[in-house]
Amino acid sequence: MASVALPMLDGAAPVIGHLAQFFRDPVSVLKRGYRTRGHLFALNLMGRRMNVMLGPEHNRFFFEETDKLLSIRESMPFFLKMFSPDFYSFAEMDEYLRQRSIIMPRFKAASMKQYVPIMAEESLNLVGRLGEEGEFDLIPTLGPVVMDIAAHSFMGREFHDKLGHEFFDLFRDFSGGLEFVLPLWLPTPKMVKSQRAKKQLHRILQSWIDKRRSAKLDPPDFFQTMIESKYPDGRPVPDEIIRHLILLLVWAGHETTAGQVSWALADLIQNPAYMRVIRDELATVMGGSEGHDLGWEQAIAMEKMDLALRETERLHPVAFMLSRKANADIDRDGYHIRKGDFVLLAPSVSHRMEETFRKPDAYDPERFNPANPDAQIESNSLIGFGGGVHRCAGVNFARMEMKILLAVLIQHYDMELLDEVKPIAGAGTYWPAQPCRVRYKKRVLDASAGADIATLARAAGCPVHS
Amino acid sequence: MAKVTFIQPDRTSRTCVNFEGMTLMHLAVGNLVDGIDALCGGMMQCATCHCYIAPEWLDRVGVAPEDERTMLEAIEGVEVRPNSRLSCQVQLGEELDGLVVEIAADQPGIQA
Numbered sequence: 409m410a411s412v413a414l415p416m417l418d419g420a421a422p423v424i425g426h427l428a429q430f431f432r433d434p435v436s437v438l439k440r441g442y443r444t445r446g447h448l449f450a451l452n453l454m455g456r457r458m459n460v461m462l463g464p465e466h467n468r469f470f471f472e473e474t475d476k477l478l479s480i481r482e483s484m485p486f487f488l489k490m491f492s493p494d495f496y497s498f499a500e501m502d503e504y505l506r507q508r509s510i511i512m513p514r515f516k517a518a519s520m521k522q523y524v525p526i527m528a529e530e531s532l533n534l535v536g537r538l539g540e541e542g543e544f545d546l547i548p549t550l551g552p553v554v555m556d557i558a559a560h561s562f563m564g565r566e567f568h569d570k571l572g573h574e575f576f577d578l579f580r581d582f583s584g585g586l587e588f589v590l591p592l593w594l595p596t597p598k599m600v601k602s603q604r605a606k607k608q609l610h611r612i613l614q615s616w617i618d619k620r621r622s623a624k625l626d627p628p629d630f631f632q633t634m635i636e637s638k639y640p641d642g643r644p645v646p647d648e649i650i651r652h653l654i655l656l657l658v659w660a661g662h663e664t665t666a667g668q669v670s671w672a673l674a675d676l677i678q679n680p681a682y683m684r685v686i687r688d689e690l691a692t693v694m695g696g697s698e699g700h701d702l703g704w705e706q707a708i709a710m711e712k713m714d715l716a717l718r719e720t721e722r723l724h725p726v727a728f729m730l731s732r733k734a735n736a737d738i739d740r741d742g743y744h745i746r747k748g749d750f751v752l753l754a755p756s757v758s759h760r761m762e763e764t765f766r767k768p769d770a771y772d773p774e775r776f777n778p779a780n781p782d783a784q785i786e787s788n789s790l791i792g793f794g795g796g797v798h799r800c801a802g803v804n805f806a807r808m809e810m811k812i813l814l815a816v817l818i819q820h821y822d823m824e825l826l827d828e829v830k831p832i833a834g835a836g837t838y839w840p841a842q843p844c845r846v847r848y849k850k851r852v853l854d855a856s857a858g859a860d861i862a863t864l865a866r867a868a869g870c871p872v873h874s
Numbered sequence: 875m876a877k878v879t880f881i882q883p884d885r886t887s888r889t890c891v892n893f894e895g896m897t898l899m900h901l902a903v904g905n906l907v908d909g910i911d912a913l914c915g916g917m918m919q920c921a922t923c924h925c926y927i928a929p930e931w932l933d934r935v936g937v938a939p940e941d942e943r944t945m946l947e948a949i950e951g952v953e954v955r956p957n958s959r960l961s962c963q964v965q966l967g968e969e970l971d972g973l974v975v976e977i978a979a980d981q982p983g984i985q986a
Contacts, residue, residue, distance in 0.1 A: 505914060505917070505919050508913075508914060508915060509914065509920070512911075512912070512913040512914065512915055513911070513913060515903070515912075516903075516911050516912075516913075517902075517903065517906040517907055517908045517909070517910070518908060520906050521906055704906055708905060708906060711891075778876075778891050778892065785892075787896065787965075787967075797915065797917045799915075799916070801915050803904070804903055804904045804906075807904075
């Protein structure tokens, strides 16, 4: 059986290939590939062959073959510069699992339940800062809240209190190192800033670690537990790894979420019919309360909010591209991929394919409602959080905090958009471009209680409560 | 639509709806169901997502294949039964709509 290379997208320039276009607006290049070549096509980035696969079948293949035919370790070199070659997904599998076991307990149900009051508290702090009426810019306003939630939840109140504007700005600079296209040795201002911020962040974290070692917290909080953690053979986890883990949690916990929650709010403001559906749900779940007592059971009961978040994830996946490197030659659907080539998934394109999602450009959260007989919930079709074993470990945390932040804002404010919402072309993650301002005005709340949990559970079809 | 009911050791239970064709583990963790720890995140490396499939569903879910059986049998301090599965290895689909699962009393394995 003859195997040919994936069809190359046209318009490649000599030497650099599609690099310039990809750098300017990667999503438009990927969309053009789909339009002109279909589900399987290739790009040329400075001589590197990038094979793009689209659709649930290929998504499944990509996730199932990761750590087998496909390598994640070599696919994101920028990650190595921001962290280190011995860190997390980039370490040897054994080391990866050991490091993962240090942070995964943070995502257990028992832990998650404790974060909900924290998420509510930080969201209400924002309400306090916003006041009665005014304007705010989405990313600069919601970004710090999301970072505060991550720091407070994962590292504890003390950590959170220490974070100030300096930390947030350092993180912004650090995040600028998420460079996929240009060679990493190129000393662009962004790369230089990112490396400088990285050093500064590590210095700050080490000083906190040292202080804690000399004055332990008893009972220990998560930070203390982390500092004292040991590998199965009894070796203490090195300080460097601990610093990387903290940075990873706080960075991953805000970089993508800030963008996603901003899109979600913009989507709802632009779709008043569904905003009403959300308001009705909040009236049931929260009543007229301000949200100070918001608990996990109420958060779980917000199913319409779940649907809205999934629709935003579909329309505006902030991680718009996933990449791997082929560990061996691969033959797929009559095409041949060479060992050493890159293989890419493009959520931003596959989420908009007509054969996977009816009316793909329309905002329709109910398309995900499992109560609909033709609900579009085929596995591996929605891949905003990746899939397979390396699927985002923070997916539930992210969804929970977005739910709560949105619930609190929508409960407290009527809002309208003042700017057109556009994605930033060429960004590492796909945020709405700034400014993206919202005008807000306080609603009057009557402080009535929401439905009780049993009522909510009955409504959800729980057999015990029916 | 796949609805799955999780029953706790104290006989309380919750029913969760599967949105995304995910694994049983992801459904539990995403819905804050206590007792599924999934400390390795779904890589069949830690056995802390252990659960018991209700016997009447075992045919449709299937017993644990050999690799998974090995992981299960390595668990200490928790009763492993013929209907034990690692929930990170159970893919949910329409055919499992109505599935009932019992949560184990403990999840040893990697300690928090």
